[in-house]
Amino acid sequence: xxxxxxxxxxxxxxVIAWSIYYAVSKIMVDATASPYAAGFLLxxxxxxxxxxxxxxxxxxxxxxxxxxxxxxxxxxGVFGFLLDLFANLGYAGGxxxxxxxxxxxxVLMVNIATxxxxxxxxxxSDWAGTxxxxxxxxLVLGVDFSGFAxxxxxxFFILSALCVTANAFIIKAAQExxxxxxxxxxxxxxxxxLLLFAxxxxxxxxxxxSVIGCIPGFWFFVALGGLAQTGIYFFYYRNLxxxxxxxxxxxxxxxxxxxxxxxxxxxxxxxxxxxxLGILIVLAGAALILLRSRINPxxxxxxxxx
Numbered sequence: 001x002x003x004x005x006x007x008x009x010x011x012x013x014x015v016i017a018w019s020i021y022y023a024v025s026k027i028m029v030d031a032t033a034s035p036y037a038a039g040f041l042l043x044x045x046x047x048x049x050x051x052x053x054x055x056x057x058x059x060x061x062x063x064x065x066x067x068x069x070x071x072x073x074x075x076x077g078v079f080g081f082l083l084d085l086f087a088n089l090g091y092a093g094g095x096x097x098x099x100x101x102x103x104x105x106x107v108l109m110v111n112i113a114t115x116x117x118x119x120x121x122x123x124x125s126d127w128a129g130t131x132x133x134x135x136x137x138x139l140v141l142g143v144d145f146s147g148f149a150x151x152x153x154x155x156f157f158i159l160s161a162l163c164v165t166a167n168a169f170i171i172k173a174a175q176e177x178x179x180x181x182x183x184x185x186x187x188x189x190x191x192x193x194l195l196l197f198a199x200x201x202x203x204x205x206x207x208x209x210s211v212i213g214c215i216p217g218f219w220f221f222v223a224l225g226g227l228a229q230t231g232i233y234f235f236y237y238r239n240l241x242x243x244x245x246x247x248x249x250x251x252x253x254x255x256x257x258x259x260x261x262x263x264x265x266x267x268x269x270x271x272x273x274x275x276x277l278g279i280l281i282v283l284a285g286a287a288l289i290l291l292r293s294r295i296n297p298x299x300x301x302x303x304x305x306x
Contacts, residue, residue, distance in 0.1 A: 252283060
């Protein structure tokens, strides 16, 4: 498989896995009436698939030989839980439209961190592509700016976006500086998030026998969500290893487009003119990013001779 085709498969797999996970997560949260119970069940499903994956590849025992670097793996898991927790706290006291818009600011945060902290160069076309894709995503998601208003609870959405941004860079550091493999990071991340969902879920009384089998196809959705979460770990972490964080985040803006298509075909949602326009705008922004090397050709540097 050539590099271009492999990158397409890895990016496409990441976007599709994340889209399926969000669709199933919505179904499970509605069914259990608790994001904690839903999160616990879906992470349990992922734990089964991740364990099977590591056993099949013979890498399961390597999980117990992490040494002191296990701390960074735990930190990744804690940030993974916090980004969900802060988003849920925001939705509990804020509006859906405002929250959706603020959560997408992680893309801008990653761009800013890339320039200011990591000293990477972003061209004007990169920023233009980012804002165009972001505008298209907000149209696809149906964000209503007429009712856009900030309150104190909306700070939780910004904290969630900060956690998403920080976690992406921590994962990349774990891969590059500490030479952690993607599967070990995935397993520890999932286990820590599962443990924290369990603690909060049982403390609140959300995880109880009444949530088991509460909808037709209950275990199918648990398995599908667990498989999708495993796919997120597999594709997302490997993409972070081979691409700049800001590039991976921009590709993730394609996720609402895929989610919209899933909603139309499987959840009886309507494809409105506004959503269709948003999809076209997202694709236009993505084209700007894909053509960056042609739009901004690097100046020719003559070879040096001794």
